[in-house]
Amino acid sequence: MNQEVVETSIEDAEEAGRPFLPNHVVEEMGVIFLVTGIIMIIASLLRPEEVGLPHIFFAGAHEMADVVAPWFAGLVILLVVIFLLALPFLDRSEERHPFKRLLFIIIMLGIILVWLVFTILGF
Amino acid sequence: MAEESESSMSKLLSGLGGIFTKVRDWIVSRSGLEDFMGETKQKKVPKHALNPVYCLGGVTFVALVVLGLTGLYLAGLYRPTVLEAQQSIQQISDVPFGFYMKSIHSWAANLTIIAILLHTLRVFITGSYKKPREFTWLSGVILLVLTFSFVLTGYILPMDERADVTRETLSGVLGGVKDIPLLGDVFGWLAGGAQEALTGAYWLHVTLLPLGGALFLVFHFYMIRKHGISGPL
Incomplete structure (x- = not known):
């Protein structure tokens, strides 16, 4: 029953949507030029090694490996990946609204919070 | 005289047009492009998906393409040996467009990570991972x-101070994995010497990861085409 409601709403949304060809394709081309342009402008203005962004992405893992045992940090990362892979099989309800999936939202917020705390500590 | 010349010109154009039409029809009939184009023309993008946050997957893809193209250029100039790695990366800046390519490659990598994390978060928040x-x-x-x-x-390849820290941390993080059969063989290079780690990282960076990435990307797009994007919340 629920499935039917979802399918109908997709059809309605598509009906009210925009043709893929050419309208959406033209807009996507615009996005491609915009993204490429932004990368090229930043690349010509800033040396990546001076900003050190990659360090931000891995600072959390570095810090966790320092604070707890490195193998434990590896285990935590592995568990997060397994959690993400298993997510569709753990969260089997048909509810998609975030406020109606509080358990999984809280788990994900917890993961993001831990990552942010270790990243701030490590950077 | 002028009329004759005009007439032969129009015959030539008409002949060329005919050849073009035949070539186009041949390509369309052999490739099945007609069905694909017909189907694509009828397709509509749902209204809720016109929101910019639904563009993040596309942004990730564009950044990956930029990475692939600049990576091809850099791979021709980089030398994956402990003695030459750092030097060859410095020398890339002396080659025409070298510094620019290196910088674009690095920034595109940053953009890819930011875009893919935000894309994953969007899919999670909207519950788009659910059946089917x-x-x-x-x-x-x-x-x-x-x-x-x-x-x-890619972080290990320059063989600078930061690469050493990354290698040591990775070695520690994957410490327990090294003793596991098969997995240990795959990640064993991290525990080896600097050259072994560099060779392993380079091999993964330019062969296995691009190949795996391309395969899963094609599969990902195929699945999106098969099931479409999820409906509005």
Whole structure:
């Protein structure tokens, strides 16, 4: 029953949507030029090694490996990946609204919070 | 005289037009492009998906293409040996467009990570991983892991101070894995010497990861085409 409601709403949304060809394709081309342009402008203005962004992405893992045992940090990362892979099989309800999936939202917020705390500590 | 010349010109154009039409029809009939184009023309993008946050997957893809193209250029100039790695990276800046290519490659990597993390978060928040899109989500998570692996292995390649720290931390993080059969063989290079780690990182960065990334990307797109994007909340 629920499935039917979802399918109908997709059809309605598509009906009210925009043709893929050419309208959406033209807009996507615009996005491609915009993204490429932004990368090229930043690349010509800033040396990546001076900003050190990659360090931000891995600072959390570095810090966790320092604070707890490195193998434990590896285990935590592995568990997060397994959690993400298993997510569709753990969260089997048909509810998609975030406020109606509080358990999984809280788990994900917890993961993001831990990552942010270790990243701030490590950077 | 002028009329004759005009007439032969129009005959020539008409002949060329005929050849073009025949070639086009041949390509369309052999490739099945007609069915594909017909189907694509009828397709509509749902209203809720016109929101810019639904563009993040596309942004990730564009950044990956930029990475691939600039990576091809850099691979021709980089030398994966402990003695020459750092020097060859410095020398890239002396080659025409070298510094620019190196900088674009690095920034595109940063953009890829930011875009793929935000894209994953959007899919999670909107619950778009649910039935029947499990395979789309699984391939997406694998692509997320592959992207981080790309950046990590790329991080080792310059063989500078930061690369040493990354290698040591990775070696520690994967410490327990090294003793596990098969997995240990795959990650064993991290525990080896600097040259072994560099060779392993380079091999992963330019062969296995691009190949795996391309395969899962094709599968991811196929799944999106098969099931479409999820409906509005």
